Amino acid sequence: MRGTVYLVGAGPGAPDLLTLKAARLLAEADIVFYDALVNPAIVEMARGAKKVAVGKRCGRHSSAQRFINKRLVDASVNHRRVVRLKGGDPMLFGRAQEEIDALAAAGVPFExxxxxxxxxxxxxxLGVSLTRRGVARSASFVTPRSGEGESPGHWIQAVLATDTSAIYMGLGEAASISAALIDAGKSARTPVVIVENASLPNSRRVAGTLGDLPDMAAQGFDGPALILLGEVYRELISLESMHHERVSA
Amino acid sequence: MRGTVYLVGAGPGAPDLLTLKAARLLAEADIVFYDALVNPAIVEMARGAKKVAVGKRCGRHSSAQRFINKRLVDASVNHRRVVRLKGGDPMLFGRAQEEIDALAAAGVPFExxxxxxxxxxxxxxLGVSLTRRGVARSASFVTPRSGEGESPGHWIQAVLATDTSAIYMGLGEAASISAALIDAGKSARTPVVIVENASLPNSRRVAGTLGDLPDMAAQGFDGPALILLGEVYRELISLESMHHERVSA
Incomplete structure (x- = not known):
């Protein structure tokens, strides 16, 4: 008898933003392989499971990925319910495809x-919708990180062509993101927000403009952070300026 | 004492894809306003609440929206926990912003x-990741529906500039979507999948190419359906052709 491997999205960080299904699968899991960035409180929800930390979200080499693939396939031999827990959603910058392909090739049932x-x-x-009637009817989800053989500036066109953009894994390259988008014709006054630790009690946000992004990014973020960009965020800048004026007054 | 209004994403349809937080808020709600497209099994999770159906997801007029805004504000006077339940996510084609703005203007606490x-x-x-190393590093979420004063072809550039696209509320306009994208230079052989009733037991999918999209869309879909487009879906077409060959053999 062969076990099933569940590739499960752990969500943004808050344990209560797990889905009911994810919570049930964790509670029933025999073994859980989890990314280093997943909130420990979520990993702990797999009460009866063996818990194995694997890899890191950033800078993981393909050899490490092949090792994870092998461990998932091997685990399905001795365990009925194997959970592979990934931050956010597995199918959007979650690198799930390599694991799915390895499981399919080995004939391991997965979900x-x-x-x-x-x-x-x-x-x-933020209380600000990514899409908004009359202002934003399209959203893009991109990352400036490129893999082998990929064009490094590929994400720029996506940001230029959509009303609202979410830039994943970009904070460390904030200066080059700002320069590249302005060079490509995006206004330096485009509203930008950095959101760190979304959904968690220590969540933090800084609003400003694309031209200010390098300075904004230098304000000591160390949790997972996302860059959001588009006209829908203009109001946040005004609120932030008002707040600053009030504080200085 | 004023109640709080919770704008809650009901997810794609399966009740176990609600978040733990959404399930808790429904169980504790005093009154729930829900979109017509939300799965009745999810609405029923609000066991002790008064349940009020409001509007439709498509073709709702702005007067109807203003009426919903007013009902939410009014409900907060007499109820401690007001839930506004929306299909999918409230902040992506969920029209949450108008309701948020109305609540904020009236001083009603919301989350x-x-x-x-x-x-x-x-x-x-589908088991196919929206992003995939070496194939797809950007995803766009668009709708061909345009509001007053909006450029109707706005979504086309977003699809052209991103590797994978999800087209919401587009199935009824499949013929014009296919023609517009091919006219704009997208290959007629771009892989496309229609997914109806995602996450539900009666989920259905049809894979093909952008050129075939009008024929694919004519295959009697009546549940909520999404059009997915991009090279990541090429393998699904081959599988589907193989399946057809096997069935005909």
Missing amino acids: VVPGITSALSAAAD | VVPGITSALSAAAD
Whole structure:
């Protein structure tokens, strides 16, 4: 008898933003492989499971990925319910495809359980919708990180062509993101928000403009952070300026 | 004492894809206003609440929207916990902003609870990641529906500039979507999948190419459906052709 591998989205961080299905699968799991960035309180929900930390979300090499693939396939031999827990949603910058392909090739039954991706959680925290009638009818989800053989500036066109953009895994490259978008014709006055630790009690946000992004990014973020960009955020800048004026007054 | 209004994402349809937080808020709600498209099994989770159906997702007029805004504000006077339940995620084609603005203007405390948007649920059902190393590093979420004063072809550039696209509320306009994208230079052989009733037991999918989209859309879909488009879906077409060959053989 062969076990099933569940690729489960852990959501943005808050344990109560797990889906009911994800919570049930964790409670029933025999073994859980989890990304280093997943909130420990969520991993603990797998009360009866063996818990194995694997890889890191950023800078993981393909050899490490092949090792994870092998461990998932191997685990299905001795365990009925194997959970592979990934931050956010597995199918959006979650690198799920390599694991899915390895499981399919080995004939291991698998199922993907979606999770709340951080852009939606950040939008909820901010109270600003990604789409908005008359202002934003399209949203893009991009990352400036490129893999082998990929054109490094590929994400720029996506941001230029959509009303609202969520830039994942971009904070460390904020200066080059700002320069590249302005060079490509995006206004330096485009509203931008950085949201760190979306959904968590220590969530933090800084609003400003694309021209200010390098300075904004230098304000000591160390949790997972997302860059949001588009006209829908203009009001946040005014609120922030008003707040600053009030504080200085 | 004033109640709080929770704008809650009901997710794609399956009750177990609600978040833990959404399920708790429904169980505790005094009154729930729900969109016509939300699965009745989810509405029933609000066991002790008065349940009020409001509007429709498509073709709702702005007068109807103003009436919903007013009902939410009024409900907060007499109820401690008011839930506004929306299909998918409130902040992505959920028209949450008008309700948020009305609540903020009236001084009503509110909170947004994210939900699984149908593109992520469809990706999980298909086992095909929206992003994939070396193939797709950007995703767009668009709708061909345009509001007053909006450029009707606005979504086309977003689809052209991103690797994978999810087209919401587009199935009824499949013929014009196909023609517009091909006219704009997208290959007629671009892989396309229609996913109906993502996450539900009666979920259905049809894979093909952008050129075939009008014929694909004519195959009697009546549930909520999403159009997914991009190279990541090429394998599904081959599988579907193989299946047809096997069935005809």
